[in-house]
Amino acid sequence: MLILCWLLHCLLLLLSVAFFTLFERKVMGLFHNRLGPNKVSFIGLLQPLLDAFKLLSKQNLTPLRSNKFTYNMAPHMALILALFVWLTMPTLYTMLSMNYSLVMFFCVSSIMVFSVLLAGWSSNSKYSLIGSLRSVAQSISYEAVFSTLIVLVMVLLLSFSIRSSFSMSSLIFIPLLPLWIICTLAETHRAPFDFSESESELVSGFNTEYSGAYFAFIFLSEYAVLLYSCMLISMLFFSWLIPFNIFSYVIMTLLFSFLFIWIRITFCRFRYDMLMMTSWKVLLPLVLMLFVCYVPLFI
Protein backbone atom coordinates (compact mmCIF):
# COMPACT_ATOMS: atom_id res chain seq x y z
CA MET A 1 0.00 0.00 0.00
CA LEU A 2 2.83 2.34 0.91
CA ILE A 3 4.57 1.64 -2.39
CA LEU A 4 1.34 2.24 -4.33
CA CYS A 5 0.85 5.46 -2.43
CA TRP A 6 4.38 6.55 -3.24
CA LEU A 7 3.99 5.71 -6.93
CA LEU A 8 0.81 7.78 -7.09
CA HIS A 9 2.61 10.57 -5.26
CA CYS A 10 5.45 10.45 -7.80
CA LEU A 11 3.04 10.46 -10.74
CA LEU A 12 1.17 13.47 -9.44
CA LEU A 13 4.45 15.17 -8.62
CA LEU A 14 5.79 14.68 -12.15
CA LEU A 15 2.53 15.99 -13.58
CA SER A 16 2.70 19.07 -11.38
CA VAL A 17 6.32 19.61 -12.38
CA ALA A 18 5.31 19.35 -16.04
CA PHE A 19 2.63 21.95 -15.57
CA PHE A 20 5.05 24.09 -13.58
CA THR A 21 7.17 24.34 -16.73
CA LEU A 22 4.08 25.50 -18.62
CA PHE A 23 3.40 28.02 -15.86
CA GLU A 24 6.95 29.28 -16.19
CA ARG A 25 6.74 29.64 -19.95
CA LYS A 26 3.39 31.41 -19.74
CA VAL A 27 4.57 33.82 -17.05
CA MET A 28 7.77 34.54 -18.94
CA GLY A 29 5.65 35.19 -22.02
CA LEU A 30 3.50 37.66 -20.14
CA PHE A 31 6.60 39.42 -18.83
CA HIS A 32 7.83 39.76 -22.39
CA ASN A 33 4.41 40.97 -23.55
CA ARG A 34 3.86 37.90 -25.70
CA LEU A 35 1.50 34.97 -25.39
CA GLY A 36 3.70 32.01 -24.57
CA PRO A 37 2.81 28.52 -25.79
CA ASN A 38 -0.77 28.72 -27.05
CA LYS A 39 -1.39 26.47 -30.02
CA VAL A 40 -1.53 23.03 -28.39
CA SER A 41 -5.16 22.31 -27.47
CA PHE A 42 -6.80 25.14 -25.56
CA ILE A 43 -4.34 28.04 -24.90
CA GLY A 44 -1.47 25.53 -24.77
CA LEU A 45 -2.67 23.51 -21.80
CA LEU A 46 -1.45 20.19 -23.20
CA GLN A 47 1.98 21.57 -24.13
CA PRO A 48 3.95 19.99 -21.22
CA LEU A 49 2.42 16.55 -21.78
CA LEU A 50 3.22 16.64 -25.48
CA ASP A 51 6.71 17.97 -24.71
CA ALA A 52 7.26 15.01 -22.40
CA PHE A 53 5.90 12.63 -25.03
CA LYS A 54 8.21 14.12 -27.64
CA LEU A 55 11.27 13.92 -25.40
CA LEU A 56 10.52 10.34 -24.36
CA SER A 57 10.02 9.25 -27.96
CA LYS A 58 13.43 10.63 -29.02
CA GLN A 59 16.54 8.56 -29.32
CA ASN A 60 19.02 8.63 -26.48
CA LEU A 61 22.34 9.60 -27.96
CA THR A 62 25.43 8.46 -26.10
CA PRO A 63 28.70 10.22 -26.93
CA LEU A 64 31.20 7.81 -28.43
CA ARG A 65 34.01 8.17 -25.91
CA SER A 66 31.93 8.84 -22.84
CA ASN A 67 31.83 6.78 -19.70
CA LYS A 68 28.70 4.83 -20.67
CA PHE A 69 27.64 3.48 -17.29
CA THR A 70 28.02 6.75 -15.42
CA TYR A 71 26.55 8.68 -18.33
CA ASN A 72 23.42 6.57 -18.26
CA MET A 73 23.24 6.46 -14.49
CA ALA A 74 23.40 10.20 -13.76
CA PRO A 75 19.95 11.21 -15.07
CA HIS A 76 18.28 8.31 -13.27
CA MET A 77 20.10 9.26 -10.12
CA ALA A 78 18.97 12.86 -10.47
CA LEU A 79 15.33 11.91 -10.96
CA ILE A 80 15.25 9.34 -8.15
CA LEU A 81 16.92 11.76 -5.74
CA ALA A 82 14.43 14.47 -6.66
CA LEU A 83 11.61 12.05 -5.88
CA PHE A 84 13.36 11.19 -2.61
CA VAL A 85 13.43 14.86 -1.70
CA TRP A 86 9.68 14.94 -2.16
CA LEU A 87 9.28 12.04 0.29
CA THR A 88 9.92 14.49 3.09
CA MET A 89 6.84 16.54 2.28
CA PRO A 90 4.64 16.67 5.38
CA THR A 91 1.26 15.52 4.10
CA LEU A 92 -2.07 15.57 5.82
CA TYR A 93 -2.24 11.83 5.19
CA THR A 94 0.18 9.58 6.99
CA MET A 95 2.01 8.37 3.93
CA LEU A 96 5.49 8.65 5.24
CA SER A 97 5.66 10.92 8.21
CA MET A 98 9.26 11.55 9.02
CA ASN A 99 10.66 12.93 12.22
CA TYR A 100 13.88 13.85 10.46
CA SER A 101 12.48 15.43 7.32
CA LEU A 102 14.69 18.54 7.42
CA VAL A 103 17.81 16.41 7.82
CA MET A 104 16.64 14.09 5.06
CA PHE A 105 15.98 17.04 2.76
CA PHE A 106 19.38 18.47 3.42
CA CYS A 107 21.20 15.15 2.90
CA VAL A 108 19.40 14.28 -0.32
CA SER A 109 19.76 17.74 -1.80
CA SER A 110 23.48 17.57 -1.02
CA ILE A 111 23.82 14.23 -2.76
CA MET A 112 22.07 15.68 -5.81
CA VAL A 113 25.29 17.56 -6.54
CA PHE A 114 26.84 14.22 -7.45
CA SER A 115 24.35 13.59 -10.23
CA VAL A 116 25.36 16.91 -11.80
CA LEU A 117 29.03 16.10 -11.31
CA LEU A 118 28.71 12.62 -12.81
CA ALA A 119 26.59 13.84 -15.71
CA GLY A 120 29.06 16.54 -16.58
CA TRP A 121 32.17 14.46 -16.12
CA SER A 122 31.04 11.34 -17.96
CA SER A 123 29.79 13.22 -21.02
CA ASN A 124 33.40 13.69 -22.17
CA SER A 125 32.72 17.22 -23.31
CA LYS A 126 34.45 20.44 -22.30
CA TYR A 127 31.21 22.32 -21.88
CA SER A 128 29.67 19.66 -19.70
CA LEU A 129 32.77 19.34 -17.56
CA ILE A 130 33.14 23.07 -16.99
CA GLY A 131 29.42 23.43 -16.31
CA SER A 132 29.39 20.64 -13.79
CA LEU A 133 32.57 21.85 -12.06
CA ARG A 134 31.09 25.33 -11.74
CA SER A 135 27.83 24.05 -10.38
CA VAL A 136 29.54 21.75 -7.89
CA ALA A 137 31.76 24.56 -6.58
CA GLN A 138 28.74 26.82 -6.34
CA SER A 139 26.63 24.20 -4.58
CA ILE A 140 29.31 23.42 -2.04
CA SER A 141 29.83 27.12 -1.26
CA TYR A 142 26.17 27.78 -0.80
CA GLU A 143 25.62 24.58 1.12
CA ALA A 144 27.79 26.01 3.85
CA VAL A 145 25.35 28.90 4.20
CA PHE A 146 22.27 26.80 3.65
CA SER A 147 23.25 24.15 6.18
CA THR A 148 23.85 26.83 8.80
CA LEU A 149 20.41 28.23 8.03
CA ILE A 150 18.81 24.81 8.32
CA VAL A 151 20.61 24.13 11.61
CA LEU A 152 19.41 27.51 12.86
CA VAL A 153 15.85 26.59 11.94
CA MET A 154 16.24 23.22 13.63
CA VAL A 155 17.60 24.79 16.78
CA LEU A 156 14.74 27.27 16.87
CA LEU A 157 12.16 24.55 16.26
CA LEU A 158 13.88 22.18 18.73
CA SER A 159 13.04 19.51 16.21
CA PHE A 160 14.27 17.94 12.95
CA SER A 161 10.86 17.83 11.36
CA ILE A 162 9.23 20.29 8.96
CA ARG A 163 5.90 19.42 10.51
CA SER A 164 6.82 20.97 13.84
CA SER A 165 6.93 24.41 12.23
CA PHE A 166 3.14 24.31 11.94
CA SER A 167 2.45 26.95 14.55
CA MET A 168 2.44 30.67 15.05
CA SER A 169 6.09 30.45 16.11
CA SER A 170 7.12 30.22 12.46
CA LEU A 171 6.63 33.98 12.32
CA ILE A 172 10.07 34.42 13.83
CA PHE A 173 11.68 32.85 10.75
CA ILE A 174 10.50 35.65 8.46
CA PRO A 175 13.75 37.68 8.71
CA LEU A 176 15.61 34.63 7.41
CA LEU A 177 13.49 34.53 4.26
CA PRO A 178 15.68 36.64 1.88
CA LEU A 179 18.75 34.64 2.82
CA TRP A 180 16.85 31.39 2.40
CA ILE A 181 15.63 32.45 -1.03
CA ILE A 182 19.15 33.35 -2.18
CA CYS A 183 20.45 29.98 -0.96
CA THR A 184 17.60 28.16 -2.66
CA LEU A 185 18.29 29.95 -5.93
CA ALA A 186 21.94 28.95 -5.73
CA GLU A 187 21.18 25.39 -4.69
CA THR A 188 18.67 24.77 -7.47
CA HIS A 189 20.91 26.47 -10.06
CA ARG A 190 18.31 28.99 -11.06
CA ALA A 191 18.95 32.35 -12.63
CA PRO A 192 20.73 34.61 -11.61
CA PHE A 193 22.97 31.79 -10.35
CA ASP A 194 22.54 29.37 -13.25
CA PHE A 195 26.23 28.85 -13.95
CA SER A 196 25.80 25.15 -14.59
CA GLU A 197 23.89 25.97 -17.78
CA SER A 198 25.10 29.39 -18.80
CA GLU A 199 24.16 28.98 -22.42
CA SER A 200 26.09 31.99 -23.72
CA GLU A 201 29.46 30.47 -22.95
CA LEU A 202 28.75 26.75 -22.31
CA VAL A 203 26.32 25.45 -24.90
CA SER A 204 23.86 24.08 -22.40
CA GLY A 205 26.13 23.42 -19.44
CA PHE A 206 26.38 20.02 -17.83
CA ASN A 207 23.52 18.55 -19.88
CA THR A 208 24.92 19.50 -23.28
CA GLU A 209 25.32 15.91 -24.44
CA TYR A 210 22.02 14.66 -23.11
CA SER A 211 18.99 14.21 -25.32
CA GLY A 212 15.63 12.53 -25.27
CA ALA A 213 14.46 10.81 -22.11
CA TYR A 214 17.66 11.48 -20.16
CA PHE A 215 17.38 15.20 -20.77
CA ALA A 216 13.76 14.98 -19.65
CA PHE A 217 14.89 13.25 -16.44
CA ILE A 218 17.45 15.94 -15.65
CA PHE A 219 14.96 18.68 -16.46
CA LEU A 220 12.24 17.08 -14.32
CA SER A 221 14.59 16.62 -11.39
CA GLU A 222 15.67 20.27 -11.47
CA TYR A 223 12.13 21.52 -11.53
CA ALA A 224 10.96 19.01 -8.92
CA VAL A 225 13.60 20.30 -6.50
CA LEU A 226 12.65 23.88 -7.31
CA LEU A 227 8.99 23.14 -6.63
CA TYR A 228 9.96 21.41 -3.41
CA SER A 229 11.94 24.46 -2.36
CA CYS A 230 8.92 26.67 -2.96
CA MET A 231 6.81 24.29 -0.90
CA LEU A 232 9.42 24.15 1.86
CA ILE A 233 9.49 27.95 2.08
CA SER A 234 5.72 28.11 2.35
CA MET A 235 5.74 25.34 4.98
CA LEU A 236 8.53 26.76 7.11
CA PHE A 237 7.88 30.46 6.84
CA PHE A 238 4.17 30.75 6.21
CA SER A 239 2.62 27.95 8.22
CA TRP A 240 1.25 30.61 10.58
CA LEU A 241 -1.23 31.34 7.79
CA ILE A 242 -2.74 27.86 7.97
CA PRO A 243 -5.25 28.71 10.75
CA PHE A 244 -6.65 31.42 8.49
CA ASN A 245 -6.88 29.29 5.38
CA ILE A 246 -6.12 25.59 5.08
CA PHE A 247 -4.98 26.00 1.47
CA SER A 248 -2.71 28.89 2.34
CA TYR A 249 0.45 26.85 1.85
CA VAL A 250 -0.68 25.78 -1.61
CA ILE A 251 -1.26 29.44 -2.46
CA MET A 252 2.08 30.39 -0.94
CA THR A 253 3.80 27.65 -2.95
CA LEU A 254 2.29 29.05 -6.13
CA LEU A 255 3.28 32.58 -5.14
CA PHE A 256 6.84 31.52 -4.46
CA SER A 257 7.13 29.58 -7.69
CA PHE A 258 5.95 32.78 -9.37
CA LEU A 259 8.59 34.71 -7.43
CA PHE A 260 11.34 32.37 -8.67
CA ILE A 261 10.19 32.86 -12.25
CA TRP A 262 10.03 36.59 -11.64
CA ILE A 263 13.61 36.57 -10.34
CA ARG A 264 14.70 34.53 -13.35
CA ILE A 265 13.15 36.95 -15.79
CA THR A 266 14.32 40.10 -14.00
CA PHE A 267 17.96 39.53 -13.11
CA CYS A 268 20.84 38.87 -15.43
CA ARG A 269 23.45 36.28 -14.56
CA PHE A 270 25.96 37.06 -11.83
CA ARG A 271 29.67 37.01 -12.41
CA TYR A 272 31.18 33.77 -11.13
CA ASP A 273 33.80 35.27 -8.82
CA MET A 274 31.19 37.65 -7.43
CA LEU A 275 28.96 34.68 -6.72
CA MET A 276 31.66 32.90 -4.77
CA MET A 277 32.69 36.06 -2.93
CA THR A 278 29.06 36.72 -1.99
CA SER A 279 28.78 33.27 -0.56
CA TRP A 280 31.94 33.25 1.55
CA LYS A 281 32.36 36.93 2.40
CA VAL A 282 28.81 38.17 2.76
CA LEU A 283 26.30 35.42 3.29
CA LEU A 284 28.29 33.13 5.57
CA PRO A 285 29.24 35.88 8.07
CA LEU A 286 25.67 37.15 7.89
CA VAL A 287 24.15 33.79 8.67
CA LEU A 288 26.61 33.16 11.50
CA MET A 289 25.73 36.56 12.93
CA LEU A 290 22.05 35.69 12.66
CA PHE A 291 22.76 32.42 14.43
CA VAL A 292 24.46 34.24 17.28
CA CYS A 293 21.66 36.82 17.52
CA TYR A 294 18.71 34.50 17.10
CA VAL A 295 19.51 31.63 19.38
CA PRO A 296 19.84 33.58 22.66
CA LEU A 297 16.76 35.63 21.80
CA PHE A 298 14.34 32.81 21.25
CA ILE A 299 15.59 29.94 23.34
Add this chain to the structure above:
Amino acid sequence: MTSIVQNFRNLALSIKQNGGLYRSILQLYRVDEIKEGEYIGTDRNGNRYYQNKRFFVGRSRWVIYNEKYGLDYDGTHVDPEWHGWLHYVRDDPPTVKPPITYKWVTPNPQENKTGTPDNYVPYSTVKPKIEAWVPKSNKK
Protein backbone atom coordinates in the same frame (compact mmCIF):
# COMPACT_ATOMS: atom_id res chain seq x y z
CA MET B 1 -3.46 48.65 -6.92
CA THR B 2 -5.69 50.60 -9.27
CA SER B 3 -3.93 49.05 -12.24
CA ILE B 4 -4.78 45.55 -10.97
CA VAL B 5 -8.43 46.56 -10.61
CA GLN B 6 -8.25 48.14 -14.04
CA ASN B 7 -6.91 44.88 -15.49
CA PHE B 8 -9.87 42.96 -14.13
CA ARG B 9 -12.19 45.63 -15.46
CA ASN B 10 -10.59 45.32 -18.89
CA LEU B 11 -10.97 41.55 -18.75
CA ALA B 12 -14.65 41.87 -17.85
CA LEU B 13 -15.12 44.39 -20.63
CA SER B 14 -13.42 42.17 -23.21
CA ILE B 15 -15.55 39.20 -22.15
CA LYS B 16 -18.62 41.36 -22.49
CA GLN B 17 -17.55 42.61 -25.92
CA ASN B 18 -16.86 39.08 -27.12
CA GLY B 19 -20.40 38.10 -26.26
CA GLY B 20 -20.35 36.29 -22.96
CA LEU B 21 -18.09 33.73 -21.31
CA TYR B 22 -18.73 30.88 -23.73
CA ARG B 23 -18.09 33.00 -26.81
CA SER B 24 -14.94 34.41 -25.18
CA ILE B 25 -13.59 30.92 -24.55
CA LEU B 26 -14.27 30.02 -28.17
CA GLN B 27 -12.50 33.20 -29.23
CA LEU B 28 -9.58 32.36 -26.95
CA TYR B 29 -9.34 28.97 -28.62
CA ARG B 30 -9.50 30.46 -32.10
CA VAL B 31 -7.24 33.50 -31.86
CA ASP B 32 -5.43 32.88 -28.50
CA GLU B 33 -6.27 36.29 -27.10
CA ILE B 34 -9.28 38.32 -26.07
CA LYS B 35 -8.88 42.07 -26.11
CA GLU B 36 -11.32 44.84 -25.59
CA GLY B 37 -11.39 47.50 -28.28
CA GLU B 38 -13.25 49.96 -30.41
CA TYR B 39 -14.96 48.41 -33.44
CA ILE B 40 -13.71 50.16 -36.59
CA GLY B 41 -15.31 48.34 -39.49
CA THR B 42 -15.85 45.23 -41.56
CA ASP B 43 -14.25 44.48 -44.93
CA ARG B 44 -15.74 42.69 -47.91
CA ASN B 45 -14.66 39.26 -46.58
CA GLY B 46 -16.54 39.85 -43.35
CA ASN B 47 -13.43 40.32 -41.17
CA ARG B 48 -13.92 42.73 -38.32
CA TYR B 49 -11.31 45.32 -37.39
CA TYR B 50 -10.70 46.72 -33.93
CA GLN B 51 -8.51 49.30 -32.32
CA ASN B 52 -7.46 50.06 -28.77
CA LYS B 53 -4.75 52.64 -28.16
CA ARG B 54 -4.11 51.14 -24.69
CA PHE B 55 -1.87 48.56 -26.32
CA PHE B 56 1.51 49.31 -27.79
CA VAL B 57 1.91 50.08 -31.49
CA GLY B 58 1.84 46.79 -33.34
CA ARG B 59 -0.85 45.39 -31.08
CA SER B 60 -3.22 48.33 -30.96
CA ARG B 61 -4.98 47.43 -34.24
CA TRP B 62 -6.15 43.94 -34.91
CA VAL B 63 -8.45 41.86 -37.03
CA ILE B 64 -10.89 39.15 -36.02
CA TYR B 65 -11.35 36.94 -39.07
CA ASN B 66 -14.73 35.94 -40.36
CA GLU B 67 -16.02 32.82 -38.66
CA LYS B 68 -16.42 31.08 -42.01
CA TYR B 69 -12.62 30.62 -42.11
CA GLY B 70 -12.64 28.69 -38.83
CA LEU B 71 -9.10 27.96 -37.70
CA ASP B 72 -7.70 28.27 -41.25
CA TYR B 73 -7.49 32.05 -41.22
CA ASP B 74 -4.65 33.58 -43.15
CA GLY B 75 -3.00 36.98 -43.48
CA THR B 76 -4.13 37.26 -47.08
CA HIS B 77 -7.77 37.20 -46.01
CA VAL B 78 -7.24 40.80 -44.97
CA ASP B 79 -8.64 43.16 -47.55
CA PRO B 80 -5.98 45.27 -49.39
CA GLU B 81 -7.85 48.43 -48.46
CA TRP B 82 -7.66 47.54 -44.79
CA HIS B 83 -4.13 46.19 -44.99
CA GLY B 84 -2.67 49.71 -45.00
CA TRP B 85 -4.60 50.70 -41.90
CA LEU B 86 -3.82 47.45 -40.10
CA HIS B 87 -0.09 47.91 -40.69
CA TYR B 88 -0.06 51.58 -39.64
CA VAL B 89 0.65 52.79 -43.18
CA ARG B 90 -2.49 54.92 -43.07
CA ASP B 91 -3.87 56.75 -40.09
CA ASP B 92 -7.50 56.57 -41.12
CA PRO B 93 -9.41 53.37 -41.84
CA PRO B 94 -11.08 53.06 -45.26
CA THR B 95 -14.46 53.69 -43.63
CA VAL B 96 -13.34 57.23 -42.80
CA LYS B 97 -11.13 57.98 -45.80
CA PRO B 98 -11.81 55.73 -48.80
CA PRO B 99 -8.63 54.70 -50.64
CA ILE B 100 -7.92 56.06 -54.12
CA THR B 101 -8.97 53.47 -56.67
CA TYR B 102 -6.72 53.28 -59.70
CA LYS B 103 -7.85 51.45 -62.77
CA TRP B 104 -5.12 48.83 -62.30
CA VAL B 105 -6.40 47.88 -58.85
CA THR B 106 -8.19 44.55 -59.09
CA PRO B 107 -11.84 44.79 -58.02
CA ASN B 108 -11.89 41.37 -56.34
CA PRO B 109 -8.56 40.55 -54.64
CA GLN B 110 -7.94 36.91 -53.98
CA GLU B 111 -6.44 35.15 -50.99
CA ASN B 112 -3.32 33.03 -51.11
CA LYS B 113 -4.34 29.68 -52.60
CA THR B 114 -1.08 27.85 -51.88
CA GLY B 115 -1.70 24.53 -50.22
CA THR B 116 -5.34 24.37 -51.27
CA PRO B 117 -6.75 22.38 -54.22
CA ASP B 118 -7.08 25.68 -56.12
CA ASN B 119 -3.38 26.51 -56.04
CA TYR B 120 -1.57 27.43 -59.22
CA VAL B 121 0.00 24.57 -61.14
CA PRO B 122 1.83 25.25 -64.42
CA TYR B 123 0.96 23.25 -67.50
CA SER B 124 2.79 19.98 -67.93
CA THR B 125 4.37 21.29 -71.13
CA VAL B 126 6.23 24.06 -69.29
CA LYS B 127 9.96 23.52 -69.02
CA PRO B 128 10.78 22.61 -65.39
CA LYS B 129 12.63 25.19 -63.33
CA ILE B 130 15.03 22.67 -61.88
CA GLU B 131 16.83 20.14 -64.01
CA ALA B 132 19.15 17.39 -62.95
CA TRP B 133 22.80 18.04 -63.67
CA VAL B 134 24.45 15.38 -65.75
CA PRO B 135 28.19 15.83 -65.34
CA LYS B 136 30.52 14.97 -68.16
CA SER B 137 32.25 11.78 -67.30
CA ASN B 138 35.86 11.13 -68.27
CA LYS B 139 35.39 7.40 -68.07
CA LYS B 140 35.12 5.54 -71.30
